[in-house]
Amino acid sequence: MSSILIEMSGINKEFPGVKAVQDGMFTLEEGEIHSLVGENGAGKSTLMKILYGMYSPESGTITVRGESFPSLTPKRAIGMGIGMVHQEFMLVREMTVLENIILGFEPRRGAMIDRRAALDKIDYYARTYGLSVHPDKKVGEISVGEAQRVEIIKTMYRGAEILVLDEPTAVLTPQESEQLFEILRSMKKDGKSIVFISHKLREVLEISDRVTVMRGGRHIATLDGSSATAPELARLMVGREVFLGGTPVPSEPGEVALSVEGVYVPGEKELSKLRGVSFSVRRGEILGIAGVNGNGQSELAEAIAGLRPVQRGRVVLGGVEVQNMPPRKIREHGLSHIPEDRNLRGLDRQSDVKENLAACSFSEPPLSRGGVVNWGRVREFADDLIRSYDIRPAGVDVPAAGLSGGNAQKVVVAREVSGRAPVLLASQPTRGVDIGSIETIRAELNRAKKEGAAVVLISSDLEEILSLSDRIAVMFEGRITGEVSSSEADELSLGLLMTGGRR
Amino acid sequence: MTRTSWGATLLTILxxxxxxxxxIMLLGYDPVEAYYQLFRGAFVGKFNIGGVFERFVPLMLTALAFAVSAKVSVFNVGVEGELYLGAMAAAWAGYALTGLHPVVHVPVCFALAMVVAGAWGAIPGALKAYWRVNEVCVTILMNYVAIFFTSYLVGNPFSARTSIPRTPSIEESAKLLRFLKPSRVNIGLFVAIGVLLLVWWVLYHTTWGFRLRHTGQNPDFSEYVGIPPKKVMVWGMILSGAIGGLAGAIEVMGIHGHFLDNFSPGIAFDGMLASLIAKNDIRMVPVLALFLAVLKTGALGMERFTGVPKTLIDTIIAVFILLAAMEALFSWKRRGAASAGEGA
Known part of the structure; x- marks a missing residue:
């Protein structure tokens, strides 16, 4: 035990405009299960893809079994016994399990593929680690859990002694996850070393020997698996031990403007990403929805806004059931929505600031009449918003793609808040935004509340949630695990709820 | 389009x-003489100038049809089929409806051509919007269907019973007035320019155009602000088809006087190239269509007077497209990098 297999230090990796990994470090000892945790975008996958040679870092060294490299290639990584199971499976659906496993490394007898030898080897893995698969089934016909086992066999078939699993449980049912952990434990017993990437803390604590926390591309801490606790990890992942913001402004809640009742929503991979979410928001209050990213917050926002189908349950907006209505209708019933990704949905980056600002109101007077756009009025309208929201550079014809993150977000906020809709759904409104813009945006949310809007604030930033919300609901694995009023909420209780614990 | 990209286009032409x-020099001819004759062949004399405009009209309209579909992010290779169906519809309305005043007859022919071709364009649009079927495959195959269908029609039900397969001649009341005789250029030129201006106005000055452009640029954004991207995509394709159909109608009513089997030597594909070089910018479409029309018309004169084969002009056009494509590649790369920067 405890001989160091891999040591990564001083790793820097930049993608255009974003520092994905900064001064990253990671060590893996022989025969351990080492978890790498952090929020989405913390740089976990990037760091491991650097190890596997898929990205080459700008600087830093990777030492594998005492041999140092500035960067690796996948071929070299495989040669040194590193295998990676990606979030997206890399299997050929039309080929059988057996064919997928041996692809590129076929055992031969003369010119023929030695099927017998391949089957024996697969059988060996099945017996040793419990990796049971159906060698003759097509990959398209097997379950996700089995496909994952095929991926694991594939890497070991190629001689992997070090296995990197990128969010392996994201696609699994709880039972399948439990099965995977059994497999990982038996692999560990056999001397394999495993890197387990996740943001589900309960699993991490269950299986890890050591845990490394990353945030914003940086190494935050490496803890001992047996002594780490969920709230501690949550705090390290989410960051900020000091609360910068103030306390929520007093509120006088009015009637219920939005209620979500027992909503089920399908996810990208899971059957149900949301499983029975219920809450309601009154006019004149801010309901904060906290949680570690990826627990269904994105799906919740999209379902309310009509951008994602609702399987079951009701969304009632201003007294009308709006679930599964087209987004335009839902907007007409009084919803405005700041989406979590300003570049995907929030802005048309190929267009300019005035068209982006007018995109929700261009079809009505005074911006247009009888289907004809009055560009003079659009310019005035946009100019007013640019002034009152301090969008820089202050030009109606500035291309949206040329705005900084904070100003781009201010365009989105200006468009959504200026309509004075009775319900404002704000999803990660200050993510990736500079301090000045954060203040402006938070002030706008408070102003909307003061003017009588019902505000739903979805944020993974605990400090933001605590400094703005009147009530706080916590989401975990597609459910609301608890609701607290802001006066009784603190970091500890929220952290517990965020990781699935009960108060 | 900014001033620099106009300059870039000019540079590409040169x-x-x-x-x-x-x-031309490698072939053993004098390039100065060849280009002089090319120029004369395009600009000297009513016949030549008229010839340029004759070619310009269908090129420009088909280029416009392609550009409109590109605005809703559909790569519409099917304009040729729309051109054929529009031509056939106009020819039928032109000879089958009799006793109408030209002021009625001409618009009726246009309208029928646009409705038929617009409906044809809606098919690949709907397939792509609602079922994500690749529009390039669909439109290429639908071109064959359209062209063979018109071949069948001129061979059988709509045949003029002449030695060459064509429809009966259209009524005088459906013919478009010609000018610059002896060339065949006709008032279809003004119709085409009018349509260009109208389409530009619709795209940039109406709420309908606003929806159309944003849908093409970012369908996720459109959906989120409440524009139905699928519906808008189909409407964009209907407009594109209608413009293609109008191009066919003008060919029949202004140039041929009847529908002639296989009358188009791939006009819409040249139009598509013009639009691609113009990067689907509506304002650049007529410029590029005119440029191609000049080259194609002048090439005849060049061949007649210098012996330089007119196919060489196709080579120049190909080189031109190559250069323009490279330029587009570079600008896309820049844009891609910029968006990746914010997106990551």
Missing amino acids: LSLAIGAAA
């Missing part, structure tokens, strides 16, 4: 002409 000159 560079491709220079490469063409080198090719």
Whole structure:
């Protein structure tokens, strides 16, 4: 035990405009299960893809079994016994399990593929680690859990002694996850070393020997698996031990403007990403929805806004059931929505600031009449918003793609808040935004509340949630695990709820 | 389109002409003489000038049809089929409806052509919007269907019973007035320019155009602000088809006077190239269509007077497209990098 297999230090990796990994470090000892945790975008996958040679870092060294490299290639990584199971499976659906496993490394007898030898080897893995698969089934016909086992066999078939699993449980049912952990434990017993990437803390604590926390591309801490606790990890992942913001402004809640009742929503991979979410928001209050990213917050926002189908349950907006209505209708019933990704949905980056600002109101007077756009009025309208929201550079014809993150977000906020809709759904409104813009945006949310809007604030930033919300609901694995009023909420209780614990 | 990209286009034109000159020299001809005759063949004399406009009209309209579909992010290779169906619809309305005043007859022919071709364009649009079927495959195959269908029609039910397969001649009341005789250029030129201006106005000055452009640029954004991207995509394709159909109608009513089997030597594909070089910018479409029309018309004169084969002009056009494509590649790369920066 405890001989160091891999040591990564001083790793820097930049993608255009974003520092994905900064001064990253990671060590893996022989025969351990080492978890790498952090929020989405913390740089976990990037760091491991650097190890596997898929990205080459700008600087830093990777030492594998005492041999140092500035960067690796996948071929070299495989040669040194590193295998990676990606979030997206890399299997050929039309080929059988057996064919997928041996692809590129076929055992031969003369010119023929030695099927017998391949089957024996697969059988060996099945017996040793419990990796049971159906060698003759097509990959398209097997379950996700089995496909994952095929991926694991594939890497070991190629001689992997070090296995990197990128969010392996994201696609699994709880039972399948439990099965995977059994497999990982038996692999560990056999001397394999495993890197387990996740943001589900309960699993991490269950299986890890050591845990490394990353945030914003940086190494935050490496803890001992047996002594780490969920709230501690949550705090390290989410960051900020000091609360910068103030306390929520007093509120006088009015009637219920939005209620979500027992909503089920399908996810990208899971059957149900949301499983029975219920809450309601009154006019004149801010309901904060906290949680570690990826627990269904994105799906919740999209379902309310009509951008994602609702399987079951009701969304009632201003007294009308709006679930599964087209987004335009839902907007007409009084919803405005700041989406979590300003570049995907929030802005048309190929267009300019005035068209982006007018995109929700261009079809009505005074911006247009009888289907004809009055560009003079659009310019005035946009100019007013640019002034009152301090969008820089202050030009109606500035291309949206040329705005900084904070100003781009201010365009989105200006468009959504200026309509004075009775319900404002704000999803990660200050993510990736500079301090000045954060203040402006938070002030706008408070102003909307003061003017009588019902505000739903979805944020993974605990400090933001605590400094703005009147009530706080916590989401975990597609459910609301608890609701607290802001006066009784603190970091500890929220952290517990965020990781699935009960108060 | 900014001033620099106008300059870039001009530079591309000059560079491709220079490469063409080198090719002419390699073939053993005098490039100056060849280009002089090319110029004369396009601009000197009513017949030649008229010839340029004759070619310009269908090129420009089909280029416009392609550009409109590109605005809703559909790569519409099917304009040729729309052109054929529009031509056939106009020819039928032209000879089958009799006793109408020209002021009624001409618009009726246009309208029928646009409705038929617009409906044809809606098919690949709906397939792509609602079922994500690749529009390039669909439109290429639908071209065959359209062209063979018109062949069947001129061979059988709509045949003029002449030695060549064509429909009966259209009524005088459906013919478009010609000018600059002896060329066949006709008032279809003004119709085409009018349509260009109208389409530009619709795209940039109406709420309908606003929806259309944003849908093409970012369908996720459109959906989120409440524009139904699928519906808008189909409408964009209907407009594109209608413009393609109008191009066919003008060919029949202004140039031929009847529907002639296989009358188009791939006009819409040249139009598509013009639009691609113009990067689907509506304002650049007529410029590029005119440029191609000049080259194609002048090539005849060049061949007649200098012996330089007129296919060389196709080479120059190909070089031109290559250069323009490279330029587009570079600008896309820049844009891609910029968006990746914010997106990551």
